Amino acid sequence: MADIRVGTEIPPLQLPPITRSTLALYAGASGDHNPIHIDSDFAKGAGMPDVFAHGMLSMGYLGRLLTQWKPQARIRKFSARFTAITHLQDVVTCMGSVVELIQINDERCARVEIRAVKADGTATLVGEALVAI
Amino acid sequence: MLDRSLIGHEFPNFSVDIEKGRLKFFAKAIGETDPIYTDEASALEAGHKSIPAPPTFLSAVDMEGPDPVPVITLLNLDIGRVLHGAQAFEYFEPVYAGDTLTVGSRVKNIFDKKGGALEFVEIENSYTNQSDTLVARAICTLIYTHPRSES
Numbered sequence: 123m124a125d126i127r128v129g130t131e132i133p134p135l136q137l138p139p140i141t142r143s144t145l146a147l148y149a150g151a152s153g154d155h156n157p158i159h160i161d162s163d164f165a166k167g168a169g170m171p172d173v174f175a176h177g178m179l180s181m182g183y184l185g186r187l188l189t190q191w192k193p194q195a196r197i198r199k200f201s202a203r204f205t206a207i208t209h210l211q212d213v214v215t216c217m218g219s220v221v222e223l224i225q226i227n228d229e230r231c232a233r234v235e236i237r238a239v240k241a242d243g244t245a246t247l248v249g250e251a252l253v254a255i
Numbered sequence: 256m257l258d259r260s261l262i263g264h265e266f267p268n269f270s271v272d273i274e275k276g277r278l279k280f281f282a283k284a285i286g287e288t289d290p291i292y293t294d295e296a297s298a299l300e301a302g303h304k305s306i307p308a309p310p311t312f313l314s315a316v317d318m319e320g321p322d323p324v325p326v327i328t329l330l331n332l333d334i335g336r337v338l339h340g341a342q343a344f345e346y347f348e349p350v351y352a353g354d355t356l357t358v359g360s361r362v363k364n365i366f367d368k369k370g371g372a373l374e375f376v377e378i379e380n381s382y383t384n385q386s387d388t389l390v391a392r393a394i395c396t397l398i399y400t401h402p403r404s405e406s
Contacts, residue, residue: 137286144284151277151284153318156334168335177339178314182285185310190289194349200310201343 126220126232126255134217135187140175140210148179175208180216180238180247187216187236192253198231202249206240213241218251229254257330257365257374257399264329266360269320275352278306281315295352308350313382313393314342316356326362326378332399340375341396348390355385363394374399 138144142160149160154176157164165173181202188197208214218236225231232255238247275295282292290297291307298306308316322328327337350356363379376397382390 147280147284151281152315153323154315155323158335178311178342179285181314181342182309182311186285186287186289188310194307194310197310197346199343199345201341203341204339 126223128220128223130220130232132187132191132218132220132234132236134215135183135190136215137183137213140179140208140212140214142173142210144179145173145175148176148182152176152178154178172210174210175212177204177208177247180204180208180214181249183214183216184218184236184238184247184249187218188234188251188253192255196254197251198226198229198254199252200249201251202236202247204246205248206244206246208238208240208246212246214238214246215241221250223255226252231255256367256371257376259365261329261362262365264362266325266329267321268357268359270355270357271316271319273308273316273350273352273354273356275306277315278308278312278352281312282309285309285311303349303351305352308352308354310344310346311342312350313344313380313391314395316358316382317360317380317393317395320358320360325360326376326397329362330376330399332397336400336402338398338400339395340398341394343394345392346390347392348384348388350382350384350390356390357383359383372401374401 218234220232221235222233237245291301359381363377367374378395380393
């Protein structure tokens with residue numbers, strides 16, 4: 123894969139707006155039943171304007187960004203910090219680029235910086251991955 | 256302050272069957288469009304032994320233990336003050352529908368920032384399959400916020 127070099131951009135992934143249905147489905151599928159994500163009464167009682175998205179939902183989207191770029195079996199490491207809350211109706215776009223090519227254990231890898239960003243430019247997740255190339 | 260003597264605490268291991276239907280449901284919930292994650296025939300055609308677990312599915316596996324978030328019980332945390340700060344995975348082998356994973360989990364570290372206003376709890380998990388192969392490791396960092404009046 124000689125086409126991968128420092129600066130190579132990963133094709134971005136734009137998601138549909140986050141809805142209550144999105145959060146209900148993710149709560150069920152992930153087993154994360156924390157009511158702050160699915161019960162408006164609970165969220166308001168905790169001082170939030172409304173329910174908001176699971177951080178791991180957006181990390182799931184970042185995972186899709188990676189696996190639509192390269193086969194999942196090539197992902198060696200994948201990490202993210204949660205830097206802002208994703209609210210209802212937010213439109214999240216995942217993007218990233220190659221920042222370094224490195225040799226690890228006889229394997230050539232691309233280190234990619236990745237992030238999930240809201241329409242107003244706020245980064246909600248900032249992370250990186252190590253992908254064998 | 257959270258009890259630092261609990262650094263190194265190991266939670267009891269538990270095992271989780273990776274079910275095909277659950278993987279399809281998870282793939283749907285993250286909007287996955289690649290058919291290998293939802294259709295077994297497509298997965299087999301692409302050279303997989305069954306439907307693969309997506310990269311972040313291990314966090315769903317964590318929730319399948321006897322206590323979904325045992326650190327909350329161990330440290331007696333108020334769930335309304337717990338934030339997920341960061342998550343990291345390291346992958347060694349793929350995970351497929353039909354596998355059984357055993358999850359080992361321990362408190363890797365507890366530390367604070369901003370003069371104790373924020374405490375950080377790192378939980379390290381390991382995932383071993385039915386062939387005793389270590390397939391992945393993960394570190395989940397939780398942030399515990401303290402109201403100003405307490406700090």
